[in-house]
Amino acid sequence: MEDLKNKSHLRRAESDRGFQPLIKLEDLSFSYTRDSFYLKIPELLIGRSEKLGITGPSGCGKTTLLNLISGIIKPNSGKIFTGDIELTSLGNQDIKDLRLVKMGLIFQQFELLEYLSVLDNILLPFRINPILELQSETKERASSLAISMGLGDKLKRYPANLSQGERQRVSVARALITKPELLICDEPTANLDPVNRDRILDIIDSYCDKTNTALVMVTHDREILGRFDRVLDILEFSNFKDNRGHE
């Protein structure tokens, strides 16, 4: 348990270079309507190149926290900052734009569009939002991301003809195509075997290391906790009760 609370990376970052968090949550509280579940987070700072793992039992609020950080849902009170921008002060369209430009999202179920090819799935953020301009350089970047993930010969295929591991690699490439400052992953390896799990995690790790991209990943898998700079147990912040007596 002590390991889970180890904040040495953050303290090191703070003392090394006058710590400037990429994400800051302040006095945050959140509950779903008429639901007894709530999250209360006095303060949470995520460093600019930090790798943060989020754990806790099913239903304790891990996905809820990711949705708050990415602005998909809004807190009842408190503030969320992305760099200098107060996300919680923005309107819905500005939040969407901010998410699109600064964050890459990867989900357990891959969330690929079945009627688009691998290449078009990777380019999706550019196709659905006019604030991102699709240039020939972007297509070249999509191809090289795909090649670096072992998908170079599958750019014209459709998701139905891919393996689970390949589908998740496409969704990782789609999350990285916008060069996000923060990669948000909700159990990205839950549907993969150990070989594909490690391949995906190695791709994400080395991309984040090379580009100083921050990473926030929800996981149930204790075997991968050693990959993170810090691991946060959401039970610290929620009033979650489960049938094994956790409170």
Ligand SMILES: Nc1ncnc2c1ncn2[C@@H]1O[C@H](COP(=O)(O)OP(=O)(O)OP(=O)(O)O)[C@@H](O)[C@H]1O
């Ligand atoms: N849209 C919603 N409306 C009402 N309650 C919700 C909603 N989404 C989630 N909840 C409840 O909020 C709590 C936290 O849910 P959340 O999905 O964040 O948990 P989790 O830790 O990610 O769970 P899991 O590990 O099973 O994915 C749960 O009790 C859940 O039932």
